[in-house]
Amino acid sequence: MSKTLQITELPVAGYERVVRGVDSSCGLHAIIAVHDTTLGPALGGLRMWPYASEDEALFDVKRLSRGMTFKSAVAQTGLGGGKAVMIGDPKKIKSEALYLAMGRFVDALGGKYITAEDVNTSVADLEIIRRATKHVTGLEKKDGGSGNPSPYTAIGVFLGIKAALQWTFGSDSCKGKTVAIQGTGAVGSALAKKLVEAGAKVYGADKNTERLKQLEKEIGLVPTSENDIMTMKCDVFAPCALGAILHDESIPKLNTPIVAGAANNLLLEPRHGKVLADRNVLYAPDYVINAGGIINVSVEFNPGGYDEKVSLKKIERIPQALTELWTISKQERIPPSDAADRLAERIVADARGAKKTASLGVQGKRTGGG
8 A cells, every 4th residue: 555545434323434535645635434344345436526624525435335235235236235436527637647546545445435436536547446446347348347337327227217107197108298308417417318319308407517418419318507407397307416406485485296316415414305295296215226337347246257247237226116116105295205215224234144044053053052
């Protein structure tokens, strides 16, 4: 490990490990949060963002890490939940030295955390990280990886939106439906193309206005301002940017019967799931509908290696999982977000219990017990 990389443990209740990595020689200031490894190594993407403070970054990485545990549990990937964030503006601090240092930071956790692509981190960046650690996934297919997970996330969200339309309108057809996409990055733009091909009218908002103009030219997407995208009248609001956007101020302004998008941790607080339900807005729990990417990456861990057909078959189960959660929500009169959390918590608790029983059994044999 580099002598310039300083790693500090951050004591956070309810998390297996939270560590800070700082390397002043290249400007690295990062946090890795390992939430739970009961089901397997903690897999989660590496996000770069110009957070205003370390506290803001810590808040984000904790939420994202916990969400990854629940996502992997419900998607049955056989993996645990973790996340990493790098503090900084990608337009200013990205460098080979930075990602090599990040790779050394990941490697210091000894495989407890496996990193992958996320906001402002590309497959090319992961290739640099791989030079410093083997604990990285989502590499190019030519290198034996599963490639960029974004298109697979978009497939799952598209199928989830169709399931939401079926639940709400009695038909999963996108023809004549309007969808407002907040964030037209790798996932949002791929989702927009699928929706337009299926007959939907798609509106989009993004800080990158050039990308919006390109999508307008290529597929007929209608550019909208970031101020208007959340409040416009539409059949589906699809948030595909950052999380924590659904709260006491924003929810009353929604003008849609469905919220279904790719962004993680959309609810600012768990109670906001009920606020949505009370306003008769159908919510597709984020870590269920956006699991396509993690499902695709998880297939890399199969004994026979990555197989896209296996991945797509698993992703096609997302609508079924959502419909089951909405059914539980209706029957038990709880928000879909609570139904999803309960399911994920039960899966992790059952696995933890099974591990404990197995461990006690082994100890009993060692001591000659029955």
